[in-house]
Amino acid sequence: MSIEKTDVLIVGGGLMGAASAFFLRQRGKSVILLERDQIGQYASGVNFGNVRRQGRFLGQLELANRSFALWKRLPELIDDDLEFIPSGHMRVCYREDEIAELEAYAAAPEARELDLRIFSGRELHERFPFFGPEVKGGSYAPHDGHANPRLAAPAFARAARRAGATIEERCEVTSVQKVGGQFRVTTSDGREYRAEQLLITAGAWGEKLSAQFGEPVPLIAKGPQMSVTEPVPYVLKTVIGVYTKIPEEVLYFRQIPRGNIIIGGCNHSKPDMLNRRAHFEPQSLLKQLQQMHRLAPHMANLNIIRTWSGIESYLPDSLPVMGPSGTVDGLYYAFGFSGHGFQLGPGVGDVMAELISTGSTSTAIEPFHIRRFATSSMQRSKAS
């Protein structure tokens, strides 16, 4: 049996794993990344593509800002274009009292870099004439934007590979353990890998591996629902999202320069974890169309040409598991990104590389530590 050795072994080749591999190589670590299927095939490759900071848990904005700085350095950073457009992001509400909540968020010191601006009343409808009359206010983030998720993780993986990382696809990790100061990882096809440090970036399957180290977390998988229209003239440069506490009202859309409008929200499906597919539920489309009609009535007369979903991992407080293990030295986690990991991807890779190679990070990630599930059951929902 062959045994391969490396400084850092990464399990899971979504955006988190691929970006981590890239930044670890930048810091001179030898890296092997093992991906069960194909790089970026799951959540990272099929998500909505929002590169949005506003609306996140305030304690996550520092990480989101670090990621944003990296998004802005694309494509030079990885020599590949992820079609990132800092188009602006508008977060709107249907109720007057929610405007105050948007204002409070915009006024928070953590949100300073976002340069948020609140619109309401006539000014709102003049600036965004396509909104329906029910839209009462909105928070405009001029620097946020969107990118093409299908390209992101594979591009980071290629850049990592060019920088010397080993990337193995179709290589499923079945067991992880630490024996005598070294991690031993075995795969379903009988290969064994050994490493000084181990990073678990296995998305919705992260818990299966953390549990092998005695750190289970209450992770559940859900499938956000996506649909896309045929191309129409490119006029909606801003990404739009609804701020609400009613799940069915959550709708977001963006238009790409090619003309298609991508729509998401309103519903989640329960993924088929056996066949590793999340289905789009036909009912979701009806809900989306209804909400679309409410949000932007004149845009509702379009043809939907495709629908899809993807498997994303959620934790009860909607925050990820990110940081060192609570029990095992040299073990690190970055999974469970709860529906908003795409924007964070480059930043997570950068931070994990810093943490793994220096032992600490300059960005606050304490709220995401896995130990929060070991101690307490009082979780509050912190993010929206």
Added chain:
Amino acid sequence: MATARLKNLQKDALRVVIVGAGPAGTRCAETLVAAGIRPILLDENRRDGGQIYRRQPEGFTRDYATLYGSEAEKARALHQSFDRLRERIDYRPDTLVWSLTPGQLCCVSQGKHTTVDYDALILCTGATDRLMPIEGWQLAGTYSLGGAQIALKAQAVSIGRRVVFLGSGPLLYLVASQYLKAGATVAAVLDTSPLRKRIAALPKLLARPGLLFTGMKLLAQLYLARIPVHLGVEPQQVLGDAASGVSAVRVRTSHGDNLQFDCDALALGYHLRPETQLADLAGCRMRFQEVSQQWVLDTDGEGRTSVRGVYAAGDGARIRGADAAEHAGRLVALALLQDLQQPVHGEALALQRRVLAVMDEFSHGLCQAFPWPAAQAKALADEAIVCRCEMITAGELRSVVREKGACEVNRAKAFSRVGMGRCQGRYCSQAGAEVIAAAAGVAVERVGRQRGQAPVKPLSMLTEELKQAEEVAP
């Protein structure tokens, strides 16, 4: 799921849904009605008849001979059967099935969304044109053979004043001769299959001598009318410009000469591909059919798919033509009756199977005589568009294979957008798979097939409920 329920249900409480009112769907419904079942029959068309026996819109009064030529009698028989059934089935025309979940179909009818529950589902969804790109085919005036025929049959209009027919397969000659008869100028009939393939296929084609004879007669008509007919051509390019569309078609003959035919329209096609999206969404297994070099539904000899309670018949399962569709429709109904433990005549079953075996043989002969021109994909110029909806070139597709390692169809789609457009891959995904396979240096069945995604056809966002809401709104 549907299965467990099947056996315990009373015949009259059983919800049997057929999708498609073509020859397969009609004969299936007829057989079920005879056994005392009242199926629901859904079809997105306004009228029954399916593709080949498509009925003209109400108000049009062309006679059967004009509309269906040599197939007039079969068309009349099918329509009459349907009219007799009309009161004994729950027929819902103008109803597109756009998605499904186990036990339920999602439909849209005149902009209104409905669901239809089923215990047993029989998919008789037919086929669409199978296309191979040619450089310049994005120019206005390029139609599929089927599209050209529909224009003639449904609207009584020609796609151009001077039409070139290019491709391979029986439809090439059929549609060309229909255009000739309708008074259009047929500039040329250009077949990529060489004569020797046809000769080699003769033993199989002789399984149905009548049909073979009909085919020869068509060819004779074209020769008699002095239409240039060339066999074994290599398509080179469609010429023209964005403003005025197609102006000529260039091919290389089997002797190596370059020929150019002036025209203002091109009808293009290489036989047919099955419409398997609904079956795919239902989770039915597919298999790669060697002889036709394409993915077809994996059904047993009687039309059961790999998913219990889901059946398929006609060209939507695999391409065997209209006559076979009628027989397969009957046979699949008998299979369902058997599964319901209804009495079924062993003889009736055996008869259908025997007839279908002959038709199988013939359809294999057709595949051999008019092979899918896989090599063209390999030879396609880098500048040629593969995906017309998204305007992606062969060169762009090849680059995601070579530079980004996308050697699988869905992966290459994700990276390049080939197959992501309005046609949802109907017209480009097979050719795209050939381009990918050639660039990756593997056999085409190894690069997979494009996964079906709902909606099966582009779906208008303005459902009836929303329209009403709009009218009420200030």
